[in-house]
Amino acid sequence: MNLLPIIASLVLSTKPHIVMILQDDMGWYDIGFHNKAAASWTQNLTKLATEGIELTNHYTHWHCSPTRRSFLSGRLPLHHGEQLSGVATDDIDLRMTLISEKLKSAGYTTAWYGKGHTGYKSTKHLAVNKGFDEFFGYLTGSQQYTSNDRWQDLHPVHDDNQFIDKPNTCHATEYSSNLYGELSLQYISNHNVSTPMFLYLPFQAVHEPYNPVPGNPLNSTYEGMLWDADVYVGRIVQTLKDKNMWDNTLIVYTSDNGGVVSGNNYPLRGEKHSNWEGGLRTATFISGGIVPTSLHGTRNDINFHIVDWYPTFCSLAGIDGSDSPPVEPLPTDPSKPFKNIYGNDSFPGIDGVDIWDMLMNRSTYPIDAAHDKLVLSKEVVVAGVYKLVVSQPYFKTQNNGWKQANGTWVESDDADWPCNYQDLPPSEGFFPGSGHAPCLFDLRADMGEHQNIAAQNPAIVQELWSFLNASVLTVRDCSGWTGPIPGPGGHCSPPALVGPCNATCAAEYYNTHYPNGPSGNPGPICSVPTCF
Numbered sequence: 001m002n003l004l005p006i007i008a009s010l011v012l013s014t015k016p017h018i019v020m021i022l023q024d025d026m027g028w029y030d031i032g033f034h035n036k037a038a039a040s041w042t043q044n045l046t047k048l049a050t051e052g053i054e055l056t057n058h059y060t061h062w063h064c065s066p067t068r069r070s071f072l073s074g075r076l077p078l079h080h081g082e083q084l085s086g087v088a089t090d091d092i093d094l095r096m097t098l099i100s101e102k103l104k105s106a107g108y109t110t111a112w113y114g115k116g117h118t119g120y121k122s123t124k125h126l127a128v129n130k131g132f133d134e135f136f137g138y139l140t141g142s143q144q145y146t147s148n149d150r151w152q153d154l155h156p157v158h159d160d161n162q163f164i165d166k167p168n169t170c171h172a173t174e175y176s177s178n179l180y181g182e183l184s185l186q187y188i189s190n191h192n193v194s195t196p197m198f199l200y201l202p203f204q205a206v207h208e209p210y211n212p213v214p215g216n217p218l219n220s221t222y223e224g225m226l227w228d229a230d231v232y233v234g235r236i237v238q239t240l241k242d243k244n245m246w247d248n249t250l251i252v253y254t255s256d257n258g259g260v261v262s263g264n265n266y267p268l269r270g271e272k273h274s275n276w277e278g279g280l281r282t283a284t285f286i287s288g289g290i291v292p293t294s295l296h297g298t299r300n301d302i303n304f305h306i307v308d309w310y311p312t313f314c315s316l317a318g319i320d321g322s323d324s325p326p327v328e329p330l331p332t333d334p335s336k337p338f339k340n341i342y343g344n345d346s347f348p349g350i351d352g353v354d355i356w357d358m359l360m361n362r363s364t365y366p367i368d369a370a371h372d373k374l375v376l377s378k379e380v381v382v383a384g385v386y387k388l389v390v391s392q393p394y395f396k397t398q399n400n401g402w403k404q405a406n407g408t409w410v411e412s413d414d415a416d417w418p419c420n421y422q423d424l425p426p427s428e429g430f431f432p433g434s435g436h437a438p439c440l441f442d443l444r445a446d447m448g449e450h451q452n453i454a455a456q457n458p459a460i461v462q463e464l465w466s467f468l469n470a471s472v473l474t475v476r477d478c479s480g481w482t483g484p485i486p487g488p489g490g491h492c493s494p495p496a497l498v499g500p501c502n503a504t505c506a507a508e509y510y511n512t513h514y515p516n517g518p519s520g521n522p523g524p525i526c527s528v529p530t531c532f
Helices: 004-012 036-040 043-050 064-073 099-105 176-189 221-242 306-316 356-360 458-472 503-513
Strands: 017-023 053-055 109-115 134-138 150-152 155-157 197-202 249-255 285-287 298-300 374-377 380-383 386-389 439-442
Touching: 017 064, 017 221, 017 306, 036 043, 043 221, 043 249, 043 285, 064 099, 064 306, 099 109, 099 197, 099 306, 109 176, 134 176, 155 503, 176 197, 176 221, 221 249, 249 306, 306 356, 380 458, 386 458, 439 458
Parallel strands: 017 197, 017 249, 053 298, 109 134, 109 197
Antiparallel strands: 053 285, 134 150, 150 155, 249 285, 374 380, 380 386, 386 439
């Protein structure tokens, strides 16, 4: 008798504690369940993976902000833009319900410690105004690991005097992995176990700069950065067990994109900033007490995306996982690619799907069960075993080769790879394409993308390329990265929700009330106290 459906239904009868851990820029080959040598600096993570389910085909975006916005909003990057967020940009429509708001409505306590980088034009965009009870981290994309440019709830933090409820062992400029880890431990330790908990922990590590790690026992700073995060993951697990929360906890662990610089994605091709698997496919597993022991150490190869956690977490919490606009978008028109189908009253709905049963009962589902066709970027779609790559992002130069296990690169010749070329910017063409032919890969037979099979499969190429072009017509990108499709008033969010904006007043407010910070504006510029 198969007991897994019964076990899964019992799990769903209670709301589990949920811990989402997001590593930054970690390579596929940098963790112990893909590289035995890496187990020495990822002992706790490797053990968790063996006590859970590895998701071998879990996708994100090829760089940072879009992945983070996708997780929080449940929308694919195509539907909020593929651009990096600035501190004061409006990239997530304020009318969208974030996963934190959903879980808060289901009775969860919620906390976010670590990297932000999702855009905070208005104070309304701040985490504590979007369903999180607590936030401590930073709003930018990159900083020193001991920076004094940090943020807590509604205000900047530049020194200990501005740090509310500071852990005894930490300072405002503590090495970031230690600080966010200690805050997580404090949060769990103080948690009322009768209430479901949602902890979002997006580490800064292992994004550049490679600052020395306190107490690093390894010769490599990069490996030491992962070791430090791993230590705190182990302590978090032990604290959950000490609090008798572990048996009802789900942990999801992934990276925001593939590795770059010191990161290694072997045997995958490419790296961060590229449309190759090394940029888009991330080392991912689920673990925790709610994963049945019969599934420990198993692998699930269904094509998943980070957007799927939104409806999955909602399902586990016993609430509806949809977030539809009040007005449906207008029909697309291929002859008018820049048509704003959302107007002032609509916005994209949820793209993710509830994958829990697919995780619990893998054998009853095909690999495309979650997504028949999955658009990963403007230039890439995955469908079953196939992946169509039309071109590379025009964002910056990519390494289109293969980094080997020893860290050396095998380059790829552009003459042999038409999909090595960069996409045209929106000013030169709306639909994806570089003027060269796309590539097609069978990822189950060739995960390293060594064999372009487009010429042998013209019908598949045409089908996927047509689907990708049709999908791009639904773009919602207020910055003009993918296409200049603004929201109401030329912004993502309605101006009435964003509130009055005054960058000069905002800077004066922060510098007066929270001095000793770096020069510049550290936070939102709209709906700032005393500025309206």
